[in-house]
Amino acid sequence: MAKDIDDYLEEFAKIADSWFETNQFVKNHSEWISDFFKKENLEKVEWPDIQELGNHIHAFGSNALARANAFGKPNYPIKTYRKSFDYLANGTGSITSRMRDFYYNNEKYSSKYLGEGALSEIIGNLFPEKFIFMNTRDKDAAEFLGIKPDYKRGDDFVTRFEKFNLALLPLVEKYKKIVGSKLNLPIGLQVDQFLFWLSEEYVYAPDKTNLDIDDIAQEDYRIWKISHGKSNDMSDTDHQLLLDHDLVAIGYSDPKEDKKKQGEKFKSEIKNGDYFYLVRQAHIVLWGKFDGEEINDVPENFTHQDWMARKIVKLKVSNFPSKELSKEFQAKSGWQPSYTSTIFEVPAKDYDKFEQGILSPVFNLTLPTSNEKEVGKEIGIADEKEYYQANNNIPLNQILYGPPGTGKTYNTVKESLKILENTLKPDGDYKDQKLRFDDFKSKGFVEFVTFHQSFSYEDFIEGIRADTDNKNINYRVEPGVLKKLVIKAEKDPENPYVLIIDEINRGNTSKIFGELITLIEESKRAGADELIEVMLPYSSHLFSIPKNLYIIGTMNTADRSLALMDTALRRRFDFIEMMPDPTEIKDENKQTLIVDTINIPKMLEVMNHRIEALYDREHTIGHAFFLELNSKSTVINLERIFKNKILPLLEEYFFEDWGKISKVLGKSGIYEEKQFEDLGFEYTAKNYVRVAEKLKDPNTYIAIYANNKETSEIG
Numbered sequence: 001m002a003k004d005i006d007d008y009l010e011e012f013a014k015i016a017d018s019w020f021e022t023n024q025f026v027k028n029h030s031e032w033i034s035d036f037f038k039k040e041n042l043e044k045v046e047w048p049d050i051q052e053l054g055n056h057i058h059a060f061g062s063n064a065l066a067r068a069n070a071f072g073k074p075n076y077p078i079k080t081y082r083k084s085f086d087y088l089a090n091g092t093g094s095i096t097s098r099m100r101d102f103y104y105n106n107e108k109y110s111s112k113y114l115g116e117g118a119l120s121e122i123i124g125n126l127f128p129e130k131f132i133f134m135n136t137r138d139k140d141a142a143e144f145l146g147i148k149p150d151y152k153r154g155d156d157f158v159t160r161f162e163k164f165n166l167a168l169l170p171l172v173e174k175y176k177k178i179v180g181s182k183l184n185l186p187i188g189l190q191v192d193q194f195l196f197w198l199s200e201e202y203v204y205a206p207d208k209t210n211l212d213i214d215d216i217a218q219e220d221y222r223i224w225k226i227s228h229g230k231s232n233d234m235s236d237t238d239h240q241l242l243l244d245h246d247l248v249a250i251g252y253s254d255p256k257e258d259k260k261k262q263g264e265k266f267k268s269e270i271k272n273g274d275y276f277y278l279v280r281q282a283h284i285v286l287w288g289k290f291d292g293e294e295i296n297d298v299p300e301n302f303t304h305q306d307w308m309a310r311k312i313v314k315l316k317v318s319n320f321p322s323k324e325l326s327k328e329f330q331a332k333s334g335w336q337p338s339y340t341s342t343i344f345e346v347p348a349k350d351y352d353k354f355e356q357g358i359l360s361p362v363f364n365l366t367l368p369t370s371n372e373k374e375v376g377k378e379i380g381i382a383d384e385k386e387y388y389q390a391n392n393n394i395p396l397n398q399i400l401y402g403p404p405g406t407g408k409t410y411n412t413v414k415e416s417l418k419i420l421e422n423t424l425k426p427d428g429d430y431k432d433q434k435l436r437f438d439d440f441k442s443k444g445f446v447e448f449v450t451f452h453q454s455f456s457y458e459d460f461i462e463g464i465r466a467d468t469d470n471k472n473i474n475y476r477v478e479p480g481v482l483k484k485l486v487i488k489a490e491k492d493p494e495n496p497y498v499l500i501i502d503e504i505n506r507g508n509t510s511k512i513f514g515e516l517i518t519l520i521e522e523s524k525r526a527g528a529d530e531l532i533e534v535m536l537p538y539s540s541h542l543f544s545i546p547k548n549l550y551i552i553g554t555m556n557t558a559d560r561s562l563a564l565m566d567t568a569l570r571r572r573f574d575f576i577e578m579m580p581d582p583t584e585i586k587d588e589n590k591q592t593l594i595v596d597t598i599n600i601p602k603m604l605e606v607m608n609h610r611i612e613a614l615y616d617r618e619h620t621i622g623h624a625f626f627l628e629l630n631s632k633s634t635v636i637n638l639e640r641i642f643k644n645k646i647l648p649l650l651e652e653y654f655f656e657d658w659g660k661i662s663k664v665l666g667k668s669g670i671y672e673e674k675q676f677e678d679l680g681f682e683y684t685a686k687n688y689v690r691v692a693e694k695l696k697d698p699n700t701y702i703a704i705y706a707n708n709k710e711t712s713e714i715g
Contacts, residue, residue: 005145005171008202009178012194019197020182026189029056033125037089042082047074050081057118084109089126097589099123100158104590116157116292123161128186132172132195134164136272136293137203141195144203147171156590223346223354224276225335226250238303239280245299246291248278249309250342262343266308267295269345276312277358279337282323287316287363301577320362394418395574396522396547399504401555402578404649405622408554409502411578413437416446416498419550440498444488448500449481451507460512462538477539482516489549490526497549504553509569517568519545557618558653580608584623587630595633598701600626606705610664611653619653621646639695642670647690658688667703670694 012019020026033056035041036049076084087109088102102109103119117135124133132138142149142164149167151160168191175191182190226248228239233251242249250266270276272293278286291311298309322337334344335354346354351367359365398415400408413433417426420440426433440446449460457463458480465478479487482499489497510517515534518524524532526544533544553573582601585593593600601623608620625645629637647670654660658671665671671688694700 005174006178008145008198009174009194012197013179015197016179016182019193020185020190023193026193027185030125030128030186030189032056033122037085037122037126039086039090042086042089045078045082045085047078050078057121080109088122095123095127095130096158096162099161100156100589100591103157116161119157120161124188124192128188130188131161131165132168132188133192134161137199138192138195139164139293140203141198142168142171144198145171222271222274223335223351224270224274225279225337225339225341225344225346226276227279227337227342229342230281235303241299241302242309243286243314246312246314247296247298247309248276248288248312249298249302249304249307251304251307262341263308265343265345266310270310270343277337277362279322282321282337284318284320284322284337284358284362286314286318287359287365288312288314300579300581316363316365318362325357325361394550396525396549397520397551397553397572398574398576399553399555400576400578401557403580403618403620403622404556404558405624406578406580407584407622407624408556408578410624412500412502412552412554415552416440416500419496419498420445422496445495446498446500447481447485448502450502451504451509451512453507455507455512457512457514461514461516462536464538483543486543486545486549489546493546493548495548499549499551501551501553503556503559504569505555505559513569516543516545517572519543520551521572522547579617580604580620580622582608582623585626585629587633593626593629593633595629595638596635596698598635598638598698599705600629600638603701603705606666607664610666614660614663615653621649635696635698638701642695642701643690656688658686665704667707668694668700669703670700 033053036045036053036056074081084102088098091098099119103114117133120131120134124131147167149160149163151163155163172187172191175194176187179190179194181187185193228234228242228248250263270290270293272290274290276288276290277284278288289312291313294311296309296311298305298307325337333339333350334341335346335350337358355367359367394415400411400415402408410430413430414426416437417433417440418424421436426436428436437446441448449455458478460480460482462477462479462483464475467474467476485497485499513520519532519534522528523530524545525547527547531544533542535541536543551573582605585601585604587593604621604623604626611620625641626638629641650661650664654664662671670690672691674687674689676687
């Protein structure tokens with residue numbers, strides 16, 4: 001007969017006294033952390049004290065890199081640490097609201113590099129009568145007992161932490177009755193130790209689990225092969241989209257189609273911190289680590305929305321053809337790149353072979369020695385600049401395209417900083433990034449221009465300008481925006497330069513670019529094998545585009561469909577879609593934005609779903625229209641946004657087709673039919689007017705998405 005929770009508690013009760021006597025460090029750690037976080041002590045804490053905190057957090061014991069990132073060197077001024085820790089431990093508001101502020105507001109609070117497990121330990125030690133740690137060990141033990149928190153898709157860490165502890169309450173009550181109090185320890189710490197014992201004795205025990213735990217015990221890490229297949233399995237765009245979001249994904253969501261149980265391995269067997277190498281189209285492209293154990297959604301624009309994804313940390317990149325490996329490592333063994341498998345674990349007995357055949361020749365890495373493993377040495381932590389230079393995944397020519405209000409111009413700042421600062425993830429919030437962007441612009445590294453119907457070749461490349469001198473007219477050749485930046489880039493080949501073209505589709509691109517449309521291709525630029533130079537018509541100078549000049553365009557698809565773009569332009573640019581993302585509409589605590597009971601993201605999602613059905617996806621409404629509500633979340637501001645932005649846009653989209661506008665707005669009643677009387681003639685046409693008072697009522701906006709399967713005519 002299978003054991004239940006009571007059986008395990010009774011077994012633990014028999015050895016609990018000796019267990020807690022042996023593990024006195026639990027009480028010592030708790031007392032040290034409680035003392036550290038006292039208000040009077042935090043006021044005088046110094047950096048060595050903060051470093052010592054790392055010694056009392058178990059989560060860092062198995063992750064030396066995380067500890068080095070968090071406490072190896074100061075990431076903030078010491079005053080910020082004091083203020084942040086004091087707020088977390090002693091501030092006003094609920095504990096979970098302070099956790100959320102502390103964890104998600106890295107600009108204000110000193111939580112950078114403190115992971116979920118580490119923060120849950122700090123909270124569990126500070127408030128042990130209310131909370132239990134939520135680290136991997138505790139989660140696995142709870143799952144083993146059949147305890148299932150009510151997690152929902154989209155829950156953030158703090159919400160999951162609350163739900164995890166809520167799900168443990170019945171266990172806590174049973175623990176009190178069966179085991180009782182030990183060593184005067186708070187109940188949360190005692191239950192954590194029970195879960196630790198359970199994981200040691202049952203969850204991870206070699207003869208009591210389906211996982212290959214012998215390998216884990218022997219090597220302290222596991223290594224997997226993951227494959228993103230060929231182009232017919234996953235497009236290059238989808239593959240790059242996953243990597244841009246720090247994800248890998250597989251398509252075995254249906255167990256009936258997964259005869260090799262690869263989906264189950266991906267979902268359940270891979271643990272946080274496991275290593276992997278990634279194969280793509282017969283090339284070895286990445287060495288990385290799994291970051292967390294949650295199954296993630298694939299990005300919104302990913303083709304296969306039913307696939308499963310896992311978060312990763314990229315450590316080393318490559319583009320190594322597997323056929324160039326020695327023949328010994330092209331054999332049909334499941335973990336080797338030539339074998340047809342989506343996911344396969346490298347057996348511990350083959351680690352030496354894996355190191356010699358793949359890890360060393362492809363990534364120039366070695367497995368840690370025994371001594372290195374003891375201090376938690378990581379396998380192949382890449383320098384970010386090295387990753388950027390090796391991956392080189394930022395196109396020379398790109399266009400950010402999408403409906404109005406999706407942050408295209410906004411994102412040109414971030415995309416520019418990726419290039420100018422040689423980084424994949426620019427530091428700081430948008431305000432900080434904009435300041436650095438403006439500094440680059442003031443120094444001449446960035447030029448910004450907006451195309452329009454009057455913009456010409458002469459404005460962009462070069463043209464003739466007339467000067468008057470003593471009533472004499474002189475003509476000179478004046479370089480345009482592009483040519484000026486090209487001259488700067490040619491003189492300074494070691495640094496990148498960026499040209500931003502806003503609203504690129506509003507100009508006549510064929511006339512503006514002229515013969516230079518060919519020159520912007522990567523293969524036709526200066527220094528390339530297929531270099532092309534042209535003779536400029538006004539100056540008669542030979543002209544080419546240097547390889548350190550990047551072009552970023554933006555395109556509003558509501559003005560012009562991508563299908564109508566000039567074919568020559570489309571072929572020479574990477575097009576990066578930017579669609580409305582309601583999940584970006586959050587309050588100051590990074591939660592779903594609710595304005596006076598109105599669920600703003602839900603309202604936008606429903607409206608866009610209807611617009612896509614009635615018109616097309618290129619005319620949906622961007623989330624940026626509503627972002628100002630993040631800090632000004634009132635119905636008055638929402639009324640202004642609808643009155644001045646959303647309703648005029650809908651009227652323009654549908655050419656005053658009131659039937660379709662009414663369907664988009666559901667049962668809101670924002671428009672009503674206007675009656676004409678005493679005209680002296682018969683008038684049967686319908687005219688509609690906005691009902692101003694409706695826009696002041698929260699129920700109007702709720703009616704847009706409530707019962708969203710139904711819509712009604714106006715009035």
